[in-house]
Amino acid sequence: MTGNSGDRTVVVSAPGKVLLAGGYIVLDRKHTGLVFGLSARIHVLVQEIHTSAGVHLSEIVVQSPQFLNATWKYGYHLVENGGGIKVTQLQSGTPVEPNHFIETTLNYVLTYISQVDKSRASHGFQPASLLVLADNDYYSKPKRPSSSSTAAATDRPSSSSSAGDFTLPTATSSEEKKPSSTSTQDAPTTTTTTTDKPPRPRFRHFGTTLRDAHKTGLGSSAAIVTALTASLLSHYLPPSLFDLTTPQGKRVLHNLAQVAHCSAQGKIGSGFDVASAVYGSCLYRRFSPALLSGLPNPGEAGFARALAGLVDEEEAWDCEIRKEEVGLPEGVAIRMCDVDCGTETVSMVKKVHAWRDGNPEAAGGVYARLQGRVDELAGVLRAGEVDGIGRVMRPVREIMRTMGRDCGAPIEPDSQEEMLNALEGVEGVLGSVVPGAGGYDAAAVVMRDDEETEKRVRGFLREWSKEHEIQVRLMKVKGETEGARMEDVGEFKLWVR
Numbered sequence: 346m347t348g349n350s351g352d353r354t355v356v357v358s359a360p361g362k363v364l365l366a367g368g369y370i371v372l373d374r375k376h377t378g379l380v381f382g383l384s385a386r387i388h389v390l391v392q393e394i395h396t397s398a399g400v401h402l403s404e405i406v407v408q409s410p411q412f413l414n415a416t417w418k419y420g421y422h423l424v425e426n427g428g429g430i431k432v433t434q435l436q437s438g439t440p441v442e443p444n445h446f447i448e449t450t451l452n453y454v455l456t457y458i459s460q461v462d463k464s465r466a467s468h469g470f471q472p473a474s475l476l477v478l479a480d481n482d483y484y485s486k487p488k489r490p491s492s493s494s495t496a497a498a499t500d501r502p503s504s505s506s507s508a509g510d511f512t513l514p515t516a517t518s519s520e521e522k523k524p525s526s527t528s529t530q531d532a533p534t535t536t537t538t539t540t541d542k543p544p545r546p547r548f549r550h551f552g553t554t555l556r557d558a559h560k561t562g563l564g565s566s567a568a569i570v571t572a573l574t575a576s577l578l579s580h581y582l583p584p585s586l587f588d589l590t591t592p593q594g595k596r597v598l599h600n601l602a603q604v605a606h607c608s609a610q611g612k613i614g615s616g617f618d619v620a621s622a623v624y625g626s627c628l629y630r631r632f633s634p635a636l637l638s639g640l641p642n643p644g645e646a647g648f649a650r651a652l653a654g655l656v657d658e659e660e661a662w663d664c665e666i667r668k669e670e671v672g673l674p675e676g677v678a679i680r681m682c683d684v685d686c687g688t689e690t691v692s693m694v695k696k697v698h699a700w701r702d703g704n705p706e707a708a709g710g711v712y713a714r715l716q717g718r719v720d721e722l723a724g725v726l727r728a729g730e731v732d733g734i735g736r737v738m739r740p741v742r743e744i745m746r747t748m749g750r751d752c753g754a755p756i757e758p759d760s761q762e763e764m765l766n767a768l769e770g771v772e773g774v775l776g777s778v779v780p781g782a783g784g785y786d787a788a789a790v791v792m793r794d795d796e797e798t799e800k801r802v803r804g805f806l807r808e809w810s811k812e813h814e815i816q817v818r819l820m821k822v823k824g825e826t827e828g829a830r831m832e833d834v835g836e837f838k839l840w841v842r
């Protein structure tokens with residue numbers, strides 16, 4: 346395919362998530378969940394690949410330069426019988442493990458674009474280079490800097506081959522993008538060069554492949570699918586057909602990202618993570634799962650038309666995103682603790698559902714009680730009633746714990762119960778919960794947003810980790826209200842060529 350001229354260089358970012366209350370019940374359309382966006386974002390930069398005269402390339406190259414072996418090159422073609430655009434991963438040299446979320450998103454988004462912009466049918470897509478940059482809190486720190494990570498730890502893109510490989514750069518942190526006022530990523534004080542500590546890069550290299558990286562549970566797949574979708578739509582479509590700053594643009598992004606994410610996940614979660622990646626903090630009611638049931642798979646006859654029809658069909662999307670019902674009192678922050686343990690969300694959901702199906706009446710009562718607490722917590726936070734936060738968060742924990750005990754899933758296991766009880770005794774901590782599905786691997790803390798409280802919490806977690814031989818740490822990330830947004834390309838000029 347040859348291309349349209351004027352495809353824009355854009356950077357779009359999408360936030361991570363924390364489901365503060367409403368885990369499990371939010372899978373059911375009768376109920377809602379209270380979700381906050383997070384200051385940790387995934388950014389996607391899209392730019393055209395410029396080729397020398399006479400050189401013809403038909404490639405989309407996606408790179409995630411914070412990981413080893415993380416460059417995916419795709420060819421793309423139009424499938425007959427309205428099957429849409431299908432990408433195929435190209436292999437050259439060292440075999441690269443497929444990235445299912447990226448590949449699936451490309452199939453859905455390029456197909457949608459080809460359907461709504463008829464000129465694409467004749468002109469096709471210019472080759473493009475996409476760069477994924479994730480804020481550091483999405484993954485646990487590498488234990489010890491390996492030589493590859495040290496070399497890479499001062500991010501900047503360098504040489505470009507024909508299809509444009511990025512290697513991580515050697516810029517000092519002062520040359521890197523400054524954090525936004527709401528972001529807690531690498532504040533200038535922590536990035537100033539000292540004699541003994543190298544500057545901390547805004548986007549660090551993790552020294553591993555993506556498969557071996559330790560995720561911290563902030564919703565990386567929803568953030569990447571959303572940022573990737575928005576960046577491709579903004580790059581290939583004129584603003585008259587897609588504008589992220591408008592309600593219509595957000596709606597298209599939401600619907601398309603939900604469809605692509607569900608398909609890549611291979612299951613239908615509630616979609617709260619994609620909703621908050623698009624809209625930021627909100628009270629969320631899911632869409633009917635049946636909405637997606639009639640959609641052909643990418644490449645199947647009629648896929649392109651059915652996909653565009655579904656994404657654009659406003660009335661069919663019965664999800665609710667109530668942003669006006671969510672707020673945070675002045676001087677209060679939602680913070681996340683990373684516990685270095687794993688949790689099997691899928692098996693926990695299965696246990697909860699088996700219990701619910703076997704005990705519909707009891708489960709209905711528990712779900713209704715939890716819903717009451719979700720609404721109450723949202724109300725207290727919105728009204729700025731700082732003194733009420735603990736009072737309404739404690740019952741959320743109790744209900745989650747009881748539900749776990751009844752269905753045999755470790756939703757708030759004893760080890761977490763003990764830690765959260767002690768943590769709630771630290772001065773400045775207002776309340777805590779096991780977020781989302783619960784389990785061993787994370788805790789969310791609502792606390793006073795000041796240095797003294799942060800110091801006390803860090804000190805507490807240090808001691809707790811020593812005494813209990815686990816690793817628990819307070820991440821930098823904070824609850825934040827904003828969803829997906831266009832970023833200033835100028836702030837990413839180190840990566841633009």
Ligand SMILES: Nc1ncnc2c1ncn2[C@@H]1O[C@H](COP(=O)(O)OP(=O)(O)OP(=O)(O)O)[C@@H](O)[C@H]1O
Pocket residue numbers: 409444445446447477479555560561562563564565566567569618
């Ligand atoms: N920085 C990245 N670059 C490229 N792909 C990524 C990146 N981060 C995540 N992904 C994609 O997302 C997948 C991880 O999705 P998964 O659903 O397992 O985790 P998650 O969304 O972070 O989970 P959780 O909701 O527990 O936070 C990876 O396998 C990869 O396909």
Ligand SMILES: C[C@@](O)(CCOP(=O)(O)O)CC(=O)O
Pocket residue numbers: 363364367368369370371372562613614615616617690694780781782783
């Ligand atoms: C259990 C569930 O309600 C929440 C899972 O949340 P998390 O991935 O643990 O943050 C599943 C869902 O809503 O998709």
